[in-house]
Amino acid sequence: MKKVTDSHVKEIRSIVKTGRVLTNESDRFSYSFDASFGTYLPDVVIQTKSVEELVALVKLANREKIPVYPRGQATSLSGGPLPVHGGMVFDLSVMNDVLEVYEEDLVAVASPGVLTSNIHKAAEQKGLLYPPDPSSSHVSTIGGNLAENSGGPRGLKYGVTKDYVIGLEVITPEGELIRTGGRTVKNVTGYDLTKLIVGSEGTLGIITKAILRLIPKPPASETVMAIFDSLVDAGKAISKILTSGILPSKMELMDQASIVAVENYEPSGLPRDAEALILIELDGHPLAVKDEAEQVSKVCKEAGAREVRIPQTQAEKEEVWKARKLVSPAIVRIKPTKISEDATVPRSQIPEMCRRLQEIKIKYNIHLVVFGHAGDGNLHPNILADKSDKEEMRRVEQAVAEIFETAIQLGGTLSGEHGIGTMKAPFMEMELGAAGLDMMKRIKLAWDPNHIMNPGKIFPEPGQKLVLSE
Amino acid sequence: MKKVTDSHVKEIRSIVKTGRVLTNESDRFSYSFDASFGTYLPDVVIQTKSVEELVALVKLANREKIPVYPRGQATSLSGGPLPVHGGMVFDLSVMNDVLEVYEEDLVAVASPGVLTSNIHKAAEQKGLLYPPDPSSSHVSTIGGNLAENSGGPRGLKYGVTKDYVIGLEVITPEGELIRTGGRTVKNVTGYDLTKLIVGSEGTLGIITKAILRLIPKPPASETVMAIFDSLVDAGKAISKILTSGILPSKMELMDQASIVAVENYEPSGLPRDAEALILIELDGHPLAVKDEAEQVSKVCKEAGAREVRIPQTQAEKEEVWKARKLVSPAIVRIKPTKISEDATVPRSQIPEMCRRLQEIKIKYNIHLVVFGHAGDGNLHPNILADKSDKEEMRRVEQAVAEIFETAIQLGGTLSGEHGIGTMKAPFMEMELGAAGLDMMKRIKLAWDPNHIMNPGKIFPEPGQKLVLSE
Structure with missing residues (x-):
C-alpha cells in the first residue's frame, strides 16, 4: 500500500474542481474512526459531488496503488469506513443532491449521501414505503446502508436493504463507470452485479447512485x-x-x-x-x-x-x-465501551442461543445484554466494558469469539446485518471454509487487482486475530 | 472445447458407480434440445444422485477442458441447458431425493431435481408458502428455477426465485464443493455468492442443494x-x-x-x-x-x-x-413455432410498450400475442410462426431484435425471467455497455478459467447474431 505524497495531493487538487481536499491533521482526524473500534488517520480526505471527479480520483489511486476508503456518516458497527491503511477517504455524505420518487414505477433514485430517513419521508409523501429501517436511519446514509446491506426490525416481513435495490451506478476499482440492473423489478440479464455489490462493504467499487424499489405503504x-x-x-x-x-x-x-x-x-x-x-x-x-x-x-x-x-x-x-x-x-450507561454483535441463528435456535449467551456471560464474567430482531433470528448480544481495563477487554475478546463460534455451531452466521469489516474478518474461514472464502477472493482480485478499494476489510490478513485489548 | 473420447468415457464409467452413463445416440438425442431453439447432441449424458461422483466428474472435465451442461427438466425458454458445444450433460432431474420442510425455521431444503410444485405442496402441508410460481412449476425442477432465477405471476408482490434462496451447496467449475449462505434469513458474511449463483444460468457451478425461505401461507x-x-x-x-x-x-x-x-x-x-x-x-x-x-x-x-x-x-x-x-x-394453435419473449419495462412504461408492440406487429407482419405479468412490467410478447418458412423467420428475427431494443429504450431489460441463454447473448452489450459486460466476464473467468461450465450461454461469442431462420 502506498502513501499519498505531496505530488499526489497536487494531482488530487487539480482533479477536484468542485469540492474540497482536506489535508490538515485536525480535519483528517474526524475521518479516522467510526462507531466500531480503532482509529486510523487517512492521508487525505476528499469531498465532491462530481462523479467525473471521483472517476478520475479512482483512476489515480489505481495507477498509484493508493488505498481508497469510501465513507458515508460512519455509523458502521463493524469498521466498514475505517481507513486502516491510510490513503484517501472519499466523504460521500456530501453527495446528497439526488432523491427522486417515481410513483408510477414504484421506484426511488438516490445519491449515496442521502440520509435513509429522508428516503422514508419522500416515499411516504407519495403513499409509498421504503421498508429497510436500520436503527441508525436518521443519521446513516443510504450509501452506507447499501455497502453494508443494512437490516433493521422490519427485516422479518420485508427483508433487508438488498431486497429493495434494483439498480446501481458504480465506479469500479479501476475507474470505469458501470450501471447494473435498472428500473425494472424483474431482471435476469446476466450476473446480478447489483446484489453482489450491495453488502460488499465498499470493496468492489463506489456506489454513486441507487435505484430503490418501493411498495405501497400499509394503511x-x-x-x-x-x-x-x-x-x-x-x-x-x-x-x-x-x-x-x-x-x-x-x-x-x-x-x-x-x-x-x-x-x-x-x-x-x-x-x-x-x-x-x-x-x-x-x-x-x-x-x-x-x-x-x-x-x-x-x-x-x-x-x-x-x-x-x-x-x-x-x-x-x-x-x-x-x-x-x-x-x-441506555446500556452505554452501564459501562462506556459497547461491543454490539449481530450473530444470527436459524429461527428455531433462538431459545438455545439465548441459553448459550447466558452461559457465556457467566463464564467470562462480562456485562452482556441481549435484545434484537428475534423474529428473524438476528439477536444483538451487546457487551458493555471499559476499554481502558485491559484484563476485562481480554475476557471480552474471548467472549466475542465464543459468541461467533456458538452462532456457527447452531447453523447461523457471523453477521446478520452489521457486516464483517475489520473485527470479524479473522472468523471468516470458520464459517465459509477455505474454498468458499477463496471464491470470494477471486471476485475481489478480478475486480480490484491492485487491492485499492477499502483494503483491510472482509478478508482476513495472514494470522489476523481479534484484538480489543490494545 | 474438447470432445469426450472413449478413454474419457471409460474414466467417467469408473467414477459413476451409483448412476448411469448414457452414450447411445438415441439416448443422447433426448438431451439435445429444450423448450427454446436448436438441437445440439451431447457426447455423453450422466445421471447420478451422488455429489461425490459429480465432484469427480467436474474435476475430470476441468482437467480435460470438456464442457459440462447441467440440466433439469429442460423447460428453459432461453436455451439454458442446451449442450451447444457437446461435452457432458449432467441430468440433475434424477437428484430429487431431498425435500425437507423445517417449519420452525420457515425453511425448506431441496435437492436440484425436485419439481417446484412439490416444494409448493410440501410447504402448504405445514401452512407455509414457497411464493415463486413459474408457469412451468408442475414440470420444472427447482435446480432449473435456481439457475434461471425464475419468476411467475406472484413476482408482483413476492418477488422471484432469488428472493427465496438463502443458502446453496455448489460444485465450483474446478470441482470444489462450497456452501454459501445458510439457514438464516439475514446474512452479510462476505460477498453474496448465493444471489450471484442463482440466475447465473449454470455458468458458475452446479447447485446440488438449496435452502429456501418460506413464509406463512396467506389465509x-x-x-x-x-x-x-x-x-x-x-x-x-x-x-x-x-x-x-x-x-x-x-x-x-x-x-x-x-x-x-x-x-x-x-x-x-x-x-x-x-x-x-x-x-x-x-x-x-x-x-x-x-x-x-x-x-x-x-x-x-x-x-x-x-x-x-x-x-x-x-x-x-x-x-x-x-x-x-x-x-x-392455446396460441400454439395459431402457428406451430412459438417465440416467447420476456422483455421487461418499468411499470409506468407498460402502456407505451403495448403501443410499440402493436407497431412492431404491423411493421413486420407477424402474429404477435401479448400477455403476461403486467403488474411488474414483465410482459410476454409471443410471436407465432412456422420455422420451416425461412422468409417469415427472418421477419421474426428482426421483430425480436426490435422488441429488445424497444424494451431497453424504455428503460427496461432484455429478460425479466427467462434468462439470456443463447438467443439473447448477442444483445447483452446493448444493455450493459462494454464495461458492465466486462465485469461479468471477469467473474466468469476467475471462477471458471477453463470455460467448462455451460459454455456458450450469456456471453456473446465474437460477431454472434440472432439467427432463427436456419
Whole structure:
C-alpha cells in the first residue's frame, strides 16, 4: 500500500474542481474512526459531488496503488469506513443532491449521501414505503446502508436493504463507470452485479447512485407487547407466532438487562422483574391487523406470557417502540465501551442461543445484554466494558469469539446485518471454509487487482486475530 | 472445447458407480434440445444422485477442458441447458431425493431435481408458502428455477426465485464443493455468492442443494377480472391500482389475441370483443382481501373498465385463472413455432410498450400475442410462426431484435425471467455497455478459467447474431 505524497495531493487538487481536499491533521482526524473500534488517520480526505471527479480520483489511486476508503456518516458497527491503511477517504455524505420518487414505477433514485430517513419521508409523501429501517436511519446514509446491506426490525416481513435495490451506478476499482440492473423489478440479464455489490462493504467499487424499489405503504398497524417471566417461554412464543400463519412486520426481544437499563435511563413503566419482553408490530389492512393482534395476544398467553398489552392510541404505540429504541443509548450507561454483535441463528435456535449467551456471560464474567430482531433470528448480544481495563477487554475478546463460534455451531452466521469489516474478518474461514472464502477472493482480485478499494476489510490478513485489548 | 473420447468415457464409467452413463445416440438425442431453439447432441449424458461422483466428474472435465451442461427438466425458454458445444450433460432431474420442510425455521431444503410444485405442496402441508410460481412449476425442477432465477405471476408482490434462496451447496467449475449462505434469513458474511449463483444460468457451478425461505401461507384470496375496450385504459388501471395503496399478489394482462386464442381453444365465456383483460389476485387476511377486491373494482371502473367480475366460489376463481394458464397452449394453435419473449419495462412504461408492440406487429407482419405479468412490467410478447418458412423467420428475427431494443429504450431489460441463454447473448452489450459486460466476464473467468461450465450461454461469442431462420 502506498502513501499519498505531496505530488499526489497536487494531482488530487487539480482533479477536484468542485469540492474540497482536506489535508490538515485536525480535519483528517474526524475521518479516522467510526462507531466500531480503532482509529486510523487517512492521508487525505476528499469531498465532491462530481462523479467525473471521483472517476478520475479512482483512476489515480489505481495507477498509484493508493488505498481508497469510501465513507458515508460512519455509523458502521463493524469498521466498514475505517481507513486502516491510510490513503484517501472519499466523504460521500456530501453527495446528497439526488432523491427522486417515481410513483408510477414504484421506484426511488438516490445519491449515496442521502440520509435513509429522508428516503422514508419522500416515499411516504407519495403513499409509498421504503421498508429497510436500520436503527441508525436518521443519521446513516443510504450509501452506507447499501455497502453494508443494512437490516433493521422490519427485516422479518420485508427483508433487508438488498431486497429493495434494483439498480446501481458504480465506479469500479479501476475507474470505469458501470450501471447494473435498472428500473425494472424483474431482471435476469446476466450476473446480478447489483446484489453482489450491495453488502460488499465498499470493496468492489463506489456506489454513486441507487435505484430503490418501493411498495405501497400499509394503511394500518397494531402493536402488541408481551411480558414473560421466562426467556425460554418468550423464545417459544416467537416460534409459535411465526407458525400461526401471521407474519408480523416486527418482532423484537428485550431481555431483563435491557428492560432494566431502559427503565433506569428513562422510566416508562416497563416491568423490571420480567425476564423478557416481546414487542410485535403487525401492519396491513386495518381490519386484518386488528384481528391479527388478537390472535398474536392469544398465542403469547398460551406460550406463558404473564401479561399482554395492546396500546390503543398512536402515542401509546410510539411509547412502546421508543423503549426498544432506547436500549442502545441506555446500556452505554452501564459501562462506556459497547461491543454490539449481530450473530444470527436459524429461527428455531433462538431459545438455545439465548441459553448459550447466558452461559457465556457467566463464564467470562462480562456485562452482556441481549435484545434484537428475534423474529428473524438476528439477536444483538451487546457487551458493555471499559476499554481502558485491559484484563476485562481480554475476557471480552474471548467472549466475542465464543459468541461467533456458538452462532456457527447452531447453523447461523457471523453477521446478520452489521457486516464483517475489520473485527470479524479473522472468523471468516470458520464459517465459509477455505474454498468458499477463496471464491470470494477471486471476485475481489478480478475486480480490484491492485487491492485499492477499502483494503483491510472482509478478508482476513495472514494470522489476523481479534484484538480489543490494545 | 474438447470432445469426450472413449478413454474419457471409460474414466467417467469408473467414477459413476451409483448412476448411469448414457452414450447411445438415441439416448443422447433426448438431451439435445429444450423448450427454446436448436438441437445440439451431447457426447455423453450422466445421471447420478451422488455429489461425490459429480465432484469427480467436474474435476475430470476441468482437467480435460470438456464442457459440462447441467440440466433439469429442460423447460428453459432461453436455451439454458442446451449442450451447444457437446461435452457432458449432467441430468440433475434424477437428484430429487431431498425435500425437507423445517417449519420452525420457515425453511425448506431441496435437492436440484425436485419439481417446484412439490416444494409448493410440501410447504402448504405445514401452512407455509414457497411464493415463486413459474408457469412451468408442475414440470420444472427447482435446480432449473435456481439457475434461471425464475419468476411467475406472484413476482408482483413476492418477488422471484432469488428472493427465496438463502443458502446453496455448489460444485465450483474446478470441482470444489462450497456452501454459501445458510439457514438464516439475514446474512452479510462476505460477498453474496448465493444471489450471484442463482440466475447465473449454470455458468458458475452446479447447485446440488438449496435452502429456501418460506413464509406463512396467506389465509385467503380474492380474484377480480376487469374487462376493457381499450388496451391503453387497461394499462392505466394497472398503474392506478399500484398507486392506490394495495399490492395485489398477481396482476396479469391478456390482450385481444390471447383472449380469442383461449376462447377458440376452450371456450369459457371470455369477451372476444374486448381489447384487454386484467386478472387480479389479492391475498392475505379474509377481511382485508374482501375490502381490497371492492377497492380494486372501483379503480378499474374509474379507469374505464366496461365490466368487472368478482368470482364468488373457489371453482369460479379457478376457472378465471385457468383462462390465463391456457394462453400458452392455446396460441400454439395459431402457428406451430412459438417465440416467447420476456422483455421487461418499468411499470409506468407498460402502456407505451403495448403501443410499440402493436407497431412492431404491423411493421413486420407477424402474429404477435401479448400477455403476461403486467403488474411488474414483465410482459410476454409471443410471436407465432412456422420455422420451416425461412422468409417469415427472418421477419421474426428482426421483430425480436426490435422488441429488445424497444424494451431497453424504455428503460427496461432484455429478460425479466427467462434468462439470456443463447438467443439473447448477442444483445447483452446493448444493455450493459462494454464495461458492465466486462465485469461479468471477469467473474466468469476467475471462477471458471477453463470455460467448462455451460459454455456458450450469456456471453456473446465474437460477431454472434440472432439467427432463427436456419
